Amino acid sequence: MSALKAGAPFQHSGRNITQLMQTLMYALLPGIFASLWYFGFGILINIAIAITFAVLAEAAMLRLRNRDIRSHLGDKSALVTALLFAIAIPPGSPWWLVALGIVFAIVIAKHLYGGLGQNPFNPAMCGYAMLLLAFPLEMTGWHIPFEVITEPQPTDNLGIPILTVEREFLSPLSWGGFKQALLLAFPFAASGVIDISDFVDGLAMATPLIEFKMAGKSALLTARESGASLFARESETAWEIINISYLLGGLFLLYKRIISWHIPLAIIATVFVLAALFYAPGSVAIYGTPYLHLFGSATMIGAFFIATDPVSAATTRPGKLVYGIIIGVSIYSIRVWGSYLDSIAFAVLFGNFCAPVLDQYCRPRIFGHGLRSKSRPNEAPVKRE
Amino acid sequence: MSTLKQLASKFLGHDSVFARRTAGGIQPPSFKEHSLRSRIMSTPIPPQLTIPIGAESSGEITRLVDIGEQVLKYQKLAVISLSAKGRSDVPVHAPTSGVITSIENSIVADHSQQQQLCINLTVDGHDKALPLEPHTNHAQLSSADLVSLIRDAGVIGMGGAGFPAADKLRACSVLPIEFLIINAAECEPYISADEALLRERANRVVLGAEILKRASAAQRCLIAIEDTKPDAIAAIKQALQNEASHQPCCELVLVPSKYPAGSEKQLIQCVTGIEIATGQHPTEHGIVMHNVGTAYAAYEAIIEGKPCISRFTTLCGQALKTPKNFEVLIGTAAGFLFELCGIEANKKQKSIVGGSLMGSELGNDKAATCKTTNCLIAASSNELQAPKEAQACIRCGYCADACPSKLLPQQLLAFSKTLDTTQLLEHGLLDCIECGACDYVCPSQIPLVSTYKQSKKFIKTRRHSLEYSDYWQQRFQFRQYRVKKEKDQALSRKLNAPLQSMQAAEPAPKGQNDEADFISKEQASRDIAAAVARVKARRNEKNK
Ligand code: SF4
Ligand code: SF4
Numbered sequence: 001m002s003a004l005k006a007g008a009p010f011q012h013s014g015r016n017i018t019q020l021m022q023t024l025m026y027a028l029l030p031g032i033f034a035s036l037w038y039f040g041f042g043i044l045i046n047i048a049i050a051i052t053f054a055v056l057a058e059a060a061m062l063r064l065r066n067r068d069i070r071s072h073l074g075d076k077s078a079l080v081t082a083l084l085f086a087i088a089i090p091p092g093s094p095w096w097l098v099a100l101g102i103v104f105a106i107v108i109a110k111h112l113y114g115g116l117g118q119n120p121f122n123p124a125m126c127g128y129a130m131l132l133l134a135f136p137l138e139m140t141g142w143h144i145p146f147e148v149i150t151e152p153q154p155t156d157n158l159g160i161p162i163l164t165v166e167r168e169f170l171s172p173l174s175w176g177g178f179k180q181a182l183l184l185a186f187p188f189a190a191s192g193v194i195d196i197s198d199f200v201d202g203l204a205m206a207t208p209l210i211e212f213k214m215a216g217k218s219a220l221l222t223a224r225e226s227g228a229s230l231f232a233r234e235s236e237t238a239w240e241i242i243n244i245s246y247l248l249g250g251l252f253l254l255y256k257r258i259i260s261w262h263i264p265l266a267i268i269a270t271v272f273v274l275a276a277l278f279y280a281p282g283s284v285a286i287y288g289t290p291y292l293h294l295f296g297s298a299t300m301i302g303a304f305f306i307a308t309d310p311v312s313a314a315t316t317r318p319g320k321l322v323y324g325i326i327i328g329v330s331i332y333s334i335r336v337w338g339s340y341l342d343s344i345a346f347a348v349l350f351g352n353f354c355a356p357v358l359d360q361y362c363r364p365r366i367f368g369h370g371l372r373s374k375s376r377p378n379e380a381p382v383k384r385e
Numbered sequence: 386m387s388t389l390k391q392l393a394s395k396f397l398g399h400d401s402v403f404a405r406r407t408a409g410g411i412q413p414p415s416f417k418e419h420s421l422r423s424r425i426m427s428t429p430i431p432p433q434l435t436i437p438i439g440a441e442s443s444g445e446i447t448r449l450v451d452i453g454e455q456v457l458k459y460q461k462l463a464v465i466s467l468s469a470k471g472r473s474d475v476p477v478h479a480p481t482s483g484v485i486t487s488i489e490n491s492i493v494a495d496h497s498q499q500q501q502l503c504i505n506l507t508v509d510g511h512d513k514a515l516p517l518e519p520h521t522n523h524a525q526l527s528s529a530d531l532v533s534l535i536r537d538a539g540v541i542g543m544g545g546a547g548f549p550a551a552d553k554l555r556a557c558s559v560l561p562i563e564f565l566i567i568n569a570a571e572c573e574p575y576i577s578a579d580e581a582l583l584r585e586r587a588n589r590v591v592l593g594a595e596i597l598k599r600a601s602a603a604q605r606c607l608i609a610i611e612d613t614k615p616d617a618i619a620a621i622k623q624a625l626q627n628e629a630s631h632q633p634c635c636e637l638v639l640v641p642s643k644y645p646a647g648s649e650k651q652l653i654q655c656v657t658g659i660e661i662a663t664g665q666h667p668t669e670h671g672i673v674m675h676n677v678g679t680a681y682a683a684y685e686a687i688i689e690g691k692p693c694i695s696r697f698t699t700l701c702g703q704a705l706k707t708p709k710n711f712e713v714l715i716g717t718a719a720g721f722l723f724e725l726c727g728i729e730a731n732k733k734q735k736s737i738v739g740g741s742l743m744g745s746e747l748g749n750d751k752a753a754t755c756k757t758t759n760c761l762i763a764a765s766s767n768e769l770q771a772p773k774e775a776q777a778c779i780r781c782g783y784c785a786d787a788c789p790s791k792l793l794p795q796q797l798l799a800f801s802k803t804l805d806t807t808q809l810l811e812h813g814l815l816d817c818i819e820c821g822a823c824d825y826v827c828p829s830q831i832p833l834v835s836t837y838k839q840s841k842k843f844i845k846t847r848r849h850s851l852e853y854s855d856y857w858q859q860r861f862q863f864r865q866y867r868v869k870k871e872k873d874q875a876l877s878r879k880l881n882a883p884l885q886s887m888q889a890a891e892p893a894p895k896g897q898n899d900e901a902d903f904i905s906k907e908q909a910s911r912d913i914a915a916a917v918a919r920v921k922a923r924r925n926e927k928n929k
Binding site: 310 | 408411413574650651660661662663665737739741742743744745746764769770771772774776777778779780781782783785786789790791792793795796812813816819821824825826828829830832834835838
């Protein structure tokens with residue numbers, strides 16, 4: 001579409017893609033700050049690496065495709081992809097993981113399909129899913145900065161080795177925390193200084209829901225119920241706060257009418273209903289409470305920021321509702337019955353897959369179409385003279 | 386809905402009408418306040434008028450005056466006959482006195498920007514007029530009389546469509562009409578002519594509405610106006626109160642202010658709750674709609690007996706020092722009006738006829754105003770400019786949320802690119818009213834309406850060419866059929882030849898031979914069989 005505006009209308013709302021993308025980024029800020037507060041600088045390092053590589057990849061692809069680099073980079077869509085991707089990746093991931101994922105997202109998932117507006121799948125989630133398939137181990141740990149204390153203090157009441165309290169948590173925002181985050185991102189810099197395996201072993205921490213799932217499978221739930229502090233690393237509250245922050249960001253987007261309510265509401269309602277239906281306290285542990293499902297993992301960011309990516313989502317209103325329900329069902333089933341730990345990426349990609357069909361078959365009724373043939377009734381008002 | 390209606394009427398007194406929600410719509414800044422700052426003014430008589438009669442393609446034009454002839458104000462100049470389209474004739478009258486200098490095609494300030502046949506009138510400045518025939522008591526006239534008077538005054542739909550008002554009224558004589566809706570929902574930005582008219586001449590508009598109500602034999606008359614026009618609303622209320630002394634003729638309905646609230650089918654749904662199906666006509670539901678300007682013209686045509694020689698036009702845009710509403714004589718050049726508003730020529734970037742969302746760019750300021758010119762904008766370089774290059778569609782769906790016809794503009798765009806006619810029709814391209822709401826909200830600034838216009842044209846020509854090719858296919862098949870038939874006939878003649886040579890001995894009248902060409906196949910085969918039998922019989926005889 002390179003044609004200039006020809007005729008009417010002459011007036012325009014003044015809204016443009018750049019503005020849209022900027023507002024989206026602002027809406028991500030509370031969540032990013034929350035993440036920063038609990039998990040330290042890892043997320044900022046992720047963001048920095050992702051943005052750098054996203055801009056480079058975008059510029060290179062635009063160059064290859066003979067597009068005007070300046071105007072297309074100016075739409076900031078690559079930045080949004082980079083941000084979403086960086087947030088999805090666990091903080092403390094090595095730099096090459098982030099770089100690989102984002103380059104895959106921009107080059108393959110976006111530009112090889114024809115660039116902005118053409119990609120059938122959410123680029124950030126494509127990058128994420130690729131990494132999850134290729135590097136499952138690196139993709140599940142969320143690091144909390146700590147300091148190794150040389151003297152072990154065996155206070156473990158169940159005798160489970162992974163919970164030996166041989167580390168003390170650092171304030172994530174301290175200088176030490178920053179240094180650790182950097183070292184984790186750029187392990188080559190650390191190799192000479194300390195043994196990186198000290199951090200890497202066993203300090204990775206998944207989202208509460210994942211722990212819950214793993215715990216359920218390894219029958220550790222009982223341990224928690226009997227008072228063992230499996231979640232004592234504050235990760236539960238951390239995720240709660242992070243999810244609430246993303247929820248606030250999402251509400252801001254709704255208020256600004258950047259996104260419509262259909263997709264987020266459909267996802268959240270579906271996940272809630274399914275979780276409530278299957279929740280059985282005390283029985284098999286993998287069915288968490290509805291609350292855990294909504295606030296214990298990446299549900300909010302998925303519902304408000306990832307599934308609502310307009311390009312790859314369904315575009316009709318009824319289609320959006322069905323799309324949201326499909327994603328909600330997928331999120332829940334992958335979490336509970338699937339073998340992958342996090343489910344947002346696959347659920348969204350599956351939703352993307354369904355979107356074109358939904359657009360074709362879930363259409364609003366056109367004004368003046370499909371009315372019951374409501375021709376004039378016989379007892380029409382008598383003509384008066 | 387009906388229970389709601391009953392409830393509402395219980396609380397609000399008699400069967401009151403309330404506005405309903407309609408789909409889509411946008412709320413752009415309207416910029417009407419500039420032109421509403423001053424009162425409606427009449428223009429001085431311009432030295433030259435170019436009075437449009439009509440495009441030659443639209444109907445047969447009968448000229449009633451010749452070049453060089455002296456004409457008087459209100460004199461009938463020409464009649465355009467639209468009977469080919471089943472419509473009535475529209476006469477054109479002289480807006481002032483003067484001499485006809487030429488009759489030629491020129492551009493008219495109109496949406497279509499087509500050339501129209503125009504009468505050039507050099508004004509003599511005396512404004513000598515024919516006497517008028519006022520009908521101060523319209524109640525004495527029958528509805529048929531009213532319709533014919535309105536037709537003779539050359540009143541057409543002043544809202545923009547330009548459909549002869551008399552035809553709309555005549556259509557009502559066939560079907561019973563429950564609602565006459567006077568459309569005062571002037572929703573498009575920049576245009577304020579109707580609002581100004583109501584503000585200052587509400588009494589006459591109400592009288593005009595009453596005339597239209599009687600002419601269409603409607604049971605109720607609703608004046609629909611947007612709730613953001615307090616002055617006009619107050620004026621109508623006042624006028625209705627004055628009227629109410631003898632009989633309340635109209636009801637006022639406030640509709641929510643959004644664009645395009647004033648679009649015919651949307652407004653009908655808003656005030657009556659009836660959704661007019663595609664292809665249906667409002668009269669089938671007992672509804673007819675007229676514009677405020679038409680009501681005013683009807684008032685003038687009947688009460689004053691004055692033909693339609695002027696209209697209300699908004700002059701606005703940042704290049705004008707004093708934007709205002711004018712009562713403009715038909716045929717006045719746009720440039721003349723701009724001058725009257727103190728145009729700063731160096732500031733003007735382009736002229737637009739119509740509003741900012743459905744108007745079109747005026748190529749030439751010499752273009753004459755016609756009966757549908759509701760607004761002329763002299764835009765400066767910092768308003769109404771073409772946006773930068775369009776970006777890709779990101780399928781955000783804002784356009785679908787804005788569409789009053791509940792279409793999916795993003796899908797229509799995609800199918801327009803591939804020219805997928807089936808899908809375009811399936812997705813309701815032909816239901817697009819070209820309101821431009823989708824364009825207005827599109828963050829990628831894609832020229833959607835222009836794209837749809839092109840696709841519509843494509844479909845039209847394609848349909849045409851399909852019909853065309855069907856025609857030729859039929860012709861071809863017919864030819865093949867004819868050739869085959871001739872061959873068959875030739876064959877049968879050949880087979881009949883021995884028979885004929887034998888029959889030649891018998892004197893056969895020539896006409897019979899000719900007729901033999903046209904005998905049917907069975908006849909031929911029967912003859913052949915008979916001939917063969919005879920030949921055989923003869924051989925047998927010989928052998929014996
Ligand atoms: S508003 Fe523009 S960008 Fe958004 S879906 Fe419609 S056409 Fe596409
Ligand atoms: S121009 Fe057509 S598609 Fe666009 S909003 Fe208006 S009716 Fe809908």
